[in-house]
Amino acid sequence: MSNPNSVTVRAVLLGMLLAVLVNLGPTYSGYIVGSSWSDFGHLPLVTLLLFMVLTGFCNVLAKVIRPEWALKPPELLVIFVMGWIAALMQGEWLGGYFLGVISAPNYFVSPENQWTRHILHNIPDWLILSDKGHAAQWFYEGLPPGQPIPWMVWVVPIFWWFSFFGVLIFVCFCLAVILRKQWVENEKLRFPLAEIPLMLMKRSKGSFLPDFARTRVFWIGFFLPIAIICWNISSWFNPLFPNIPLIVGYNTFPRIVIATGYPEIFAKIDAYVIPFAFLTRMDVLFSVWFFYLLAVLQVGLFSRVGYSIGTADPWSSFDAATGWQSFGGFLVLVVWGFWMARRHLKNVLRKALSGTTDIDDTEELLSYRVAVLGTVLGVFYLFWWLHRA
Structure with missing residues (x-):
């Protein structure tokens, strides 16, 4: 059973403060x-660092x-969950790209690019920032x-x-409520990122430090x-401090090339990857390097025979073919996940429609009826919004 005393006023207030800091800090820094x-x-670094300060210094004091x-x-x-969710908004993406998307059309329009004729008349006025005032x-x-900010x-x-963003987040929340029991209790999936704050909070009675830090x-x-990281921070702002490389060999170690047309295989030592590898299962580590080599061979073979489906997306893969394969694999995992949860989803739907007692939703943040209704109405709103836009 959930602890009713966990959601206290001071916890909510500190969580709101953490949510503000994890968004203002990176934005100011960047x-x-x-x-x-x-x-x-x-698991953004800013959230983890501030939470470590809270648990390791403020709470101990x-x-x-x-x-x-x-x-x-x-x-x-x-407190951590509130800050974690808020940090996922990411100052650069939502605060940077979003503001650029809605403000750029009316700023960069000119007689030369003819955006008024080809673009602006297809964009609703409520979707972008007007240049009024x-x-x-x-x-x-x-x-x-002396000019006021034109807030209106x-x-x-x-x-x-x-x-749109709010409804999208709410739909994701409803889906998480619907699938939580299937993931946690039926499939018993692990959530390693969520274990980190639990490790920081786990400490023996009378101890100021977490058990793993003793x-x-x-x-x-x-x-x-x-x-080393603090030293490198100083070297970033003051060139008199020599940099200590944490990624060794990116430009100095030899790059392995199988043959002409094959992507280069970078041979380097990355200090950030070592702890990740230490905490990762062996079969997952094997899959990482095995399928990377398989992708290199595939891209090289395509290059040698002159086959191409376009340019690569730098955020997904080094080649368009492997990028689309990754997207296809993602779709397969989604479909397979819903297929595995088919009995659970059937029980959830019956609970939402008829109130049957086949499945219990008292431990969920929302009842299944509210979650299903919220998902349906939210999806309808998202489609309507996209259609009108």
Whole structure:
């Protein structure tokens, strides 16, 4: 059973504060300082670092000063989850690309590119930022002295786009509620990223440190890379500090080439990959390098015979063919996952429609009826929004 005392007022307030910090920090670091974004990945670094400060310093200090002030493990979990979800919005992607998408059309339009004739008349006014009051121009070139920010021009496009994002997130939440029991209890899938905050919170009675951090080996392994990373941060801002490479051999080690036309195989030592490999199962590690070599052979063979289906997407693969194969594999996994869950989904649907007791939803964040209804209505809204756009 869930602990009703885990969602306390202070946990929610601290979670909201963490949610703000994990979005403001990377945005300020990336756009203002020109440094690392620290919000990439499924478990963003900024979330993990701030949570480590909270658990390893702030909470320990609270225990020393006044033990009742210290946050309990369920409260820490609530705080982490709120910050984790907020960090997945990612300042660069949503705050950067999104603002560029809605502001660029009316700023870059010109008689030469003829966007007014070929593009703008196909885009609804509520979808992009208008240049009324020079809003688009001021967004890119800066606000003139003494001029107020034209907030009202931004209200309409942001409202409609955020309605789309909000409904999309809600539909994903409903699907997670529907599939949680199948994933966790029936298939017993592991969620290794979710184990990290649990490890940070797990500590013996009377101990200020997590159980895994009470050995000398851990602190040696912790401070050695942290010291190198901090040194490299200094070298980034001050060239007098020589850089200590954590990725060795990217430009110096030999690159293995099977034959002409085959992609290069980079031979390097990556300090960031070593801990990942240590925590990964052997069969998964085998699959990583085996299928990478298989992709190299395939792309090289296609190149030798002159077969191509287009340019590669830098975010997915080094060749278009393997990129589309990856997408096809993803679709197969999705279809196979729903097929494996067919009995569970049938019970969920019966529970939502008739209230049958074949399956229990008291442990879920939403009832199955609300989750199914939310998914259906949300999908209809998303299709309607895309159709109107």
